[in-house]
Amino acid sequence: MDMETFEVKLNDNGRGELLLLSDSLQAGKMDIFIRNSVLTVYHTEVDPIYAGKGFAKLLLDELVRKAREEALMIKPLCPYVHGQFKKNPDLFADVWWKQAEEN
Secondary structure (H helix, E strand, O other), X not given: OOOEEEEEEEOOOOXXXXXXXXXXXXXXXXXXXXXXXXXXXXXXXEOHHHOOOOHHHHHHHHHHHHHHHOOOEEEEOOHHHHHHHHHOHHHHOOOXXXXXXXX
16 A cells, blocks of 8 residues: 655755655655745646546645644635645635735
8 A cells, every 4th residue: 555645845045845755656746935924836737647546635735724723824825725725725725825915
């Protein structure tokens, strides 16, 4: 049975990735940036050999869990994440950063 785990790798500027590992191999990732309690997600990618396993959803669930745990708001620039937020606004209302511009 596959074992999925997550790992966050950020540089000193708050840029990096949320990685999804399946049996210790990278199966997918989200490109993220964290600053001033806003977690911006730019891109979601799942390796084609893992297609159809719901791994993008696993990444999204982990992103939201992390945001809630660390009191971050998510700025969904990634089309996949933005689409999920728009499709299920009630599920994500507490973490969806909707301001038009940053201060």
